Amino acid sequence: MDDVLADAASRFIEYADIRFGRKIRPVDLHNRTWADVAGTTPEVIRSWLFEEGFFRGMKVIPDSQEVVARLCEKYEVFIVSAATEFPNSLKEKLEWLNEHFPFISWTHTVFCGHKYMIQADYLIDDHEKNLIRFPGKPVLFTAHHNLHLNHYTRVNNWREVAEMFL
Amino acid sequence: MDDVLADAASRFIEYADIRFGRKIRPVDLHNRTWADVAGTTPEVIRSWLFEEGFFRGMKVIPDSQEVVARLCEKYEVFIVSAATEFPNSLKEKLEWLNEHFPFISWTHTVFCGHKYMIQADYLIDDHEKNLIRFPGKPVLFTAHHNLHLNHYTRVNNWREVAEMFL
Numbered sequence: 152m153d154d155v156l157a158d159a160a161s162r163f164i165e166y167a168d169i170r171f172g173r174k175i176r177p178v179d180l181h182n183r184t185w186a187d188v189a190g191t192t193p194e195v196i197r198s199w200l201f202e203e204g205f206f207r208g209m210k211v212i213p214d215s216q217e218v219v220a221r222l223c224e225k226y227e228v229f230i231v232s233a234a235t236e237f238p239n240s241l242k243e244k245l246e247w248l249n250e251h252f253p254f255i256s257w258t259h260t261v262f263c264g265h266k267y268m269i270q271a272d273y274l275i276d277d278h279e280k281n282l283i284r285f286p287g288k289p290v291l292f293t294a295h296h297n298l299h300l301n302h303y304t305r306v307n308n309w310r311e312v313a314e315m316f317l
Numbered sequence: 318m319d320d321v322l323a324d325a326a327s328r329f330i331e332y333a334d335i336r337f338g339r340k341i342r343p344v345d346l347h348n349r350t351w352a353d354v355a356g357t358t359p360e361v362i363r364s365w366l367f368e369e370g371f372f373r374g375m376k377v378i379p380d381s382q383e384v385v386a387r388l389c390e391k392y393e394v395f396i397v398s399a400a401t402e403f404p405n406s407l408k409e410k411l412e413w414l415n416e417h418f419p420f421i422s423w424t425h426t427v428f429c430g431h432k433y434m435i436q437a438d439y440l441i442d443d444h445e446k447n448l449i450r451f452p453g454k455p456v457l458f459t460a461h462h463n464l465h466l467n468h469y470t471r472v473n474n475w476r477e478v479a480e481m482f483l
Contacts, residue, residue, distance in 0.1 A: 229434055235423040235424075235426045235427075235428070236423045238408045238411045238412070239408070241407035241408055241411070242405070242407055245401060245404045245407070246404070256430065257401040257402045257430045258401075258430030259431065260401045260429070260430060261401075261427060261428070261430075261434070262401070262407065262428040262429070263426070263427040263428070263429075264422065264423045264424030264425060264426060264427075265424050268395055268427070268436050268437060269434055269436065270434050270435065270436035270452070271434060286436070
């Protein structure tokens with residue numbers, strides 16, 4: 152979900168502005184940690200992820216709704232989010248999906264920690280830790296934090312996902 | 318979780334007593350629906366599952382803590398709970414696991430709808446709908462609602478799980 156369907160980076164930029172008055176541009180995030188860019192500690196950033204509303208208020212990544220809806224016509228699509236680390240996020244993520252991806256049923260929503268027990272043909276994900284042990288075909292979705300990776304099939308946006316799968 | 322680690326049946330009996338003054342014995346539940354036993358509608362029973370506290374207050378199934386802890390020494394154990402249908406249950410189930418199974422990490426906790434995308438060698442579950450499409454070896458954990466099933470390897474309690482796997 153985060154940085155693939157939900158715009159986590161923009162949410163971070165918003166919080167850094169509200170909390171620290173820092174004006175951060177998306178390009179500032181390239182291959183740097185949020186804590187580094189915001190001039191704070193990883194613990195402070197991490198605490199945001201436990202705050203009520205952090206996940207619920209995320210914007211939708213462009214074109215994801217339309218493309219996921221079209222993928223659902225051709226494939227069986229599961230949303231698999233590494234979310235169990237953040238107890239508050241679970242209900243918010245369900246509500247967020249219900250609002251923005253109402254065509255994704257609870258039957259096809261998975262909240263987990265590790266993703267390597269997921270069995271599927273493809274995994275579209277922004278984190279190498281999720282892709283590296285995936286038994287199917289991994290597809291890297293471009294995010295600020297993964298620009299340095301060059302050994303995965305990469306999609307830069309949802310239009311490219313559509314080109315690859317539709 | 319429900320009826321395997323967490324005693325959902327006892328929780329139901331408790332609610333039926335509090336809400337309707339019905340005194341239900343566990344044996345009354347054999348192969349009957351909760352609504353039928355409580356003399357109410359499926360919708361009323363279903364509404365309980367959306368209530369705050371319903372999941373959080375469940376008792377632990379006898380011997381499950383000790384046996385799961387021992388399983389964790391020999392196997393990689395994931396807790397996979399069909400929970401995304403009930404938004405309130407998610408945080409409660411995490412808290413419940415943290416309290417009663419603190420040795421199960423969030424990394425090995427999965428909340429889903431369907432379970433058939435889970436890749437594992439074994440699945441210990443009380444519902445045929447989860448076992449029937451599981452690609453590994455299914456193991457039926459005895460519950461009031463599955464006594465009529467006779468084509469699965471069955472364990473009647475956690476001592477039998479220990480015998481089978483340890």
